[in-house]
Amino acid sequence: MSIFKKLVLPAALAAFMSGTGVASAVTEIQWWHAMGGTNGERVNKIAEDFNATQSDFKVVPTFKGNYTETMTAAIAAFRAKKHPHIVQVFEVGTATMMAAKGAVYPVEQMMNDAGEPFDKSVYLPAVISYYQTSDGQLLSMPFNSSTPVLWYNKDALDKAGVAKVPETWPEMKAASEKLVAAGYKCGFSFGWQSWVMVENFSAWHNIPMGTEENGFKSTKTDFEFNNDTVKAHMKNLQDWQKGNLFIYGGRRGDSLPMFTNGECGMWMNSSAYYGSIKSQAKFNFGQSMMPYYPNVIDKPQNSIIGGATLWVLRGKPDEEYKGVAKFMTYLSSPEVQAWWHQETGYVPITTPAYELSKKQGFYDSNPGTDTAIKQLSLNTPTPNSRGIRFGNFVQIRDIINEEMEAIWSGAKTPAQGMDDAVKRGDVLLRKFEEANGS
Numbered sequence: 001m002s003i004f005k006k007l008v009l010p011a012a013l014a015a016f017m018s019g020t021g022v023a024s025a026v027t028e029i030q031w032w033h034a035m036g037g038t039n040g041e042r043v044n045k046i047a048e049d050f051n052a053t054q055s056d057f058k059v060v061p062t063f064k065g066n067y068t069e070t071m072t073a074a075i076a077a078f079r080a081k082k083h084p085h086i087v088q089v090f091e092v093g094t095a096t097m098m099a100a101k102g103a104v105y106p107v108e109q110m111m112n113d114a115g116e117p118f119d120k121s122v123y124l125p126a127v128i129s130y131y132q133t134s135d136g137q138l139l140s141m142p143f144n145s146s147t148p149v150l151w152y153n154k155d156a157l158d159k160a161g162v163a164k165v166p167e168t169w170p171e172m173k174a175a176s177e178k179l180v181a182a183g184y185k186c187g188f189s190f191g192w193q194s195w196v197m198v199e200n201f202s203a204w205h206n207i208p209m210g211t212e213e214n215g216f217k218s219t220k221t222d223f224e225f226n227n228d229t230v231k232a233h234m235k236n237l238q239d240w241q242k243g244n245l246f247i248y249g250g251r252r253g254d255s256l257p258m259f260t261n262g263e264c265g266m267w268m269n270s271s272a273y274y275g276s277i278k279s280q281a282k283f284n285f286g287q288s289m290m291p292y293y294p295n296v297i298d299k300p301q302n303s304i305i306g307g308a309t310l311w312v313l314r315g316k317p318d319e320e321y322k323g324v325a326k327f328m329t330y331l332s333s334p335e336v337q338a339w340w341h342q343e344t345g346y347v348p349i350t351t352p353a354y355e356l357s358k359k360q361g362f363y364d365s366n367p368g369t370d371t372a373i374k375q376l377s378l379n380t381p382t383p384n385s386r387g388i389r390f391g392n393f394v395q396i397r398d399i400i401n402e403e404m405e406a407i408w409s410g411a412k413t414p415a416q417g418m419d420d421a422v423k424r425g426d427v428l429l430r431k432f433e434e435a436n437g438s
Contacts, residue, residue: 029323030084031061034070034308035144038275042343050330057323067093067308068394074313078103083313085324088143090308091130092393095215097311098139099391099436105312105321107328108138113318114325122350123332126302126376130387131309134216140309141328142349144340146272147303147372148196150291154284156184156265165288169236172266172291176245179265186247187240188266189255193248194400195306196268196290197233198225203385204290205229206301210429213383215390219433223390223425226418229296234414238407248408251401256280270306271372274345287368289375303375304387307346338362347372391432396425 035043040063047059064070067090074087111118127145160182166172176187190196202209212221240246249255259267260280292300337353342362348354363370403421406412
């Protein structure tokens, strides 16, 4: 017996026994996501609150593991015709999802087909542009968008005599030296290193990661992040390990405890760690914009988003997509997005949600929590800072991580590591191009 029947038949029987004789079946909308822990609870709340607003549809969220595992599971399920209506996919899976011919139901088209009002103009340009086709069609619904920021321990900086939060990399070095001298284990660490130290580092300094406008123009792209600027930065980071100015703490968010436990005075990672840091840190903390090299650029360009969007998969009855569309409208409402943003640190995906947060006084009572929005909107994006759209980038990001770890361990020089990352990455770009064309 299917899950659907298990849920509906007892309800129908109860209605019959009570004498009503009629029971309307609720249409289930399956939503696979990658939000674990507290954020998973927040996802459940969004679904429950939507379900409470109407009686025709029931959104059922299901945690399927990390981002890679969730996307892989959805692709396999689609082939077996056992897929969900909605799947959460991280930003580097965009090109892969675009290439999944016949599987993806572009969200803008889905909203129009379902007759659901949809206004693209309310979405933040820095967020929505990442997920649009060349002719402007929105492919997936922005949900949890973030960008890297510089988190800092205010108490530690005060104790170390650091007068102001670093804005440049030379200032990062100087502040880290003071932190270590004051007894801290390290000056700074970071997580999601490819995203923070290569992808965003490049956009922040307005230099390309690859050709063809970082893959937005076509799949005939080659990597270029083995340039002198990135190599020099990697050399600095490698050198700064010697005095514990920088300590590597692992991929993703593994190094978070080094910051929240007070071991390292600064940490670079997603703005979406706000909820975790707020609940774990026993010190005064803040967030500021990422540092830059003044010898490379006079002022920073803009950062690029991470996080994920919600993709709709084809193959379901039209009536069910009406429920999906209504849920997308609910999910994007100012109230839901403002709540999600304030709870998690993800950026509000629409201007009304941002304005509501301001009106509610969130930024006044929580200074710095609009840093991510300011970074993303700092300047009009250039071809180097709009984002990245490389095929097979889920696997390529692992390659970049491996080569960076070889640099941190001293197994390779920064030049060797970056050259090897580009060489290995280009092989996977060619495979993607051959399979999907331009």
